[in-house]
Amino acid sequence: MSEELISKVKQMIIDSLRIEGMSADEIDTDAPLFGDGLGLDSIDALQLVVAMEKEFGVVVPDAATGTVVFASVRSMAGYIAEHAQ
Amino acid sequence: MRHEYLFPEQHGEQIGTLARSVTGFNPLSCQESDVTLSEHVRLQIYGTAVSLCRARELRAVGQNPDLIIEHSMGIYPALAVCGSISEQDALAMTARVGVVLTEAFSGLRYALGCLVGLAEEPARSAAARHGVYLANYNTSRHFLLAGEHAAVMAALEACSAAGAFSVSLFECDAPLHTPDMAEAAAELRKIFDDYHYAEPAVPLLEHISQKHLAAVDIPVFLLDELLHPVWWQRSYQAARSLGCTVFSEVGAGDALKKFNRWIDSEGAP
Numbered sequence: 001m002s003e004e005l006i007s008k009v010k011q012m013i014i015d016s017l018r019i020e021g022m023s024a025d026e027i028d029t030d031a032p033l034f035g036d037g038l039g040l041d042s043i044d045a046l047q048l049v050v051a052m053e054k055e056f057g058v059v060v061p062d063a064a065t066g067t068v069v070f071a072s073v074r075s076m077a078g079y080i081a082e083h084a085q
Numbered sequence: 086m087r088h089e090y091l092f093p094e095q096h097g098e099q100i101g102t103l104a105r106s107v108t109g110f111n112p113l114s115c116q117e118s119d120v121t122l123s124e125h126v127r128l129q130i131y132g133t134a135v136s137l138c139r140a141r142e143l144r145a146v147g148q149n150p151d152l153i154i155e156h157s158m159g160i161y162p163a164l165a166v167c168g169s170i171s172e173q174d175a176l177a178m179t180a181r182v183g184v185v186l187t188e189a190f191s192g193l194r195y196a197l198g199c200l201v202g203l204a205e206e207p208a209r210s211a212a213a214r215h216g217v218y219l220a221n222y223n224t225s226r227h228f229l230l231a232g233e234h235a236a237v238m239a240a241l242e243a244c245s246a247a248g249a250f251s252v253s254l255f256e257c258d259a260p261l262h263t264p265d266m267a268e269a270a271a272e273l274r275k276i277f278d279d280y281h282y283a284e285p286a287v288p289l290l291e292h293i294s295q296k297h298l299a300a301v302d303i304p305v306f307l308l309d310e311l312l313h314p315v316w317w318q319r320s321y322q323a324a325r326s327l328g329c330t331v332f333s334e335v336g337a338g339d340a341l342k343k344f345n346r347w348i349d350s351e352g353a354p
Contacts, residue, residue: 016350017346042199042201042250042253043201043343043347045250045251046201046202046226046227046250046347047346047347049202062250063201063250066250066251
């Protein structure tokens, strides 16, 4: 997957979750987004689901899929690359 | 599991000491805890204490609110922050309500079901089919169910089958924000009638019908709110329509901030 897509995903995370005081460059591509990483939760996950659908036309159908997709920025970008129309 | 309670220096120490003096539980020190209080009651006291600390911090840096909106048990510290009751009374009221609920509903197991991603109608339908209630309407896609443990679990399974994005279950002492709370109404009313309520110095918007609470309304509302759902989306939108543009969450966590973000993302109703 391209670095451009990874950057877009990072910016989408910042914009959709309204993360303040952090730039896209500061998000570690491989760090976990939930728990110890960015500390996201299920409320954030649903916000990301909507943002991914709106921005990339990619659907995350359920939390089980979300657990895999939202493991890191890299996994999100990989899912988008695989499923984008 | 061991819980560590972290408070900022100074305000935390003062509020912790105050909490211990009126409830027997100091959120700053688990070793000094009154072990007769259940874990849920201690968590409720902790929640009130955190809110009081946070409010002091905000005031200390000159952030004074033009309006206060409250969510569920947040009403107790909200009453103190708006000047209607003292911090001491907020902590004592939190503990007394918690103890009454623990005793009144000790015969059954209760739970709250956190539901994310399902729309209101299927959520309400699943709840009704399993004899539980929608206790919090936080956004168009975030709800809390309340009722008996097994029934909440079954309702959550139905919600998952209906397409909910995620569900999770938390044990609690009572069927909060449901009509089933009427069982404890007499005891709760006694608690709320025990306190003197001054007129709020800062307007306080309640979460049932989004009206400003006057002093005379407060004890009635305190009982009503335990028997009725929390309408957070409506409260947030009401505050918006009153001209509020900056919101500070005064408590543990940032769930309300995230709910507000979701509501904003959907645009005006």
